Amino acid sequence: MTEIGERSEGPRSRKRVHYGEGREALLNAAVRVVARGGLRRLTYRAVAQEAGVTHGLVVHHFGSRDALIEETLAHTIRTSMDTSALEPGTGEVADFSSGVSEMVTADPDKQAFQYELLLESRRRPELLPQLRALYDEYFDATHRELNRMLPAGADPALSRLVFAALDGLVLHQLVLGEPEVTDAAIEELRTLLRLLGADGAPTEGA
Template sequence: MTSAEGLGTGGDSASGRDRLLDAAMEIGGREGLQAVTYRAVAARAGVAHGLVRHHFGSREQLLAEAFRRAAAKDSDSARLEADSIEEFASTFVESLNTSWERPLLQFDETLQAIRGGLSIDNVRQQYERYIAEVRQTIQGVGIDDADGRASAVVFAALDGLVLQHLVFRDDARTERLLETLREVIRRLVD
């Protein structure tokens, strides 16, 4: 099968969409949102640019879906939902190091949404998803977080750690800060 066959209306269009979204995530993370065009995404995926429009309809929809896909991949790979405090965010640094484009894309889209250039609802939904995953861990280890404030604070710390890790690029520093965050969570249990 050629790369275009899987991206049409027949064939494996779900994986075709995923390849287009992955191309958009990579371009957006490496070069910025302004570089995410139908032609650039199509070229990266090896298809005609009309297929990008066919699958997403608009650039805004492409960006929104790429943002959601990046967020889902990041939360899965970073272990925000864990069975213990020790496991919480245990693959955070590894996840950032292997796919640094995804958080950059998310920060870029978040800033664009705050400025009014993209829908803020998409960003809010993803933040709520992240916080809900943190909340699963928090409540699972015995912390009463009925109003979700503790989970929101823990996620805010993680969100800041993502940015700091991208700035400092120091695994040991980030791991130390994660351990400090885990210690704060342990104190909430006591």
């Protein structure tokens, strides 16, 4: 019995990989498979073909499809904050979320994977804890950076509002392209933050 989404493919060259680097290569391959075909296309054979390794190597590393899904999501959580551009750490409005459009352009598969898993979590609630952990990381990074920028600090609701705006822009660029639209919208967001008193500007009524 074949796996769902499995197709017969011609012979491909296989590459020998070491355990650590091979595992990461398989996780990255799984991200690409899901980003391009949805979670239903995620099979051992699809990941093996994408990574250029044997089907048995994928089985050896993960053991079950559920483990492959969970470990790929965990891998995404570990790597996402490094490229999210949410927390430059400078407290300067001009630096806030700089590079978001470039991030989407450079690695659209990682973004697509996360949105695919968000939708899948409506059908598979067991994915929610890890997705909540990922988004809590995003919220916390946004909150810390806003606290650096705003003299009065930022309450959690404002941090979620700002992150939701950025998340929506990422999704729109992922689907529609137009990185220049993302950049223009983020610059407008920076203007609003300056009106709230960021960069040491006095707030209204202060």
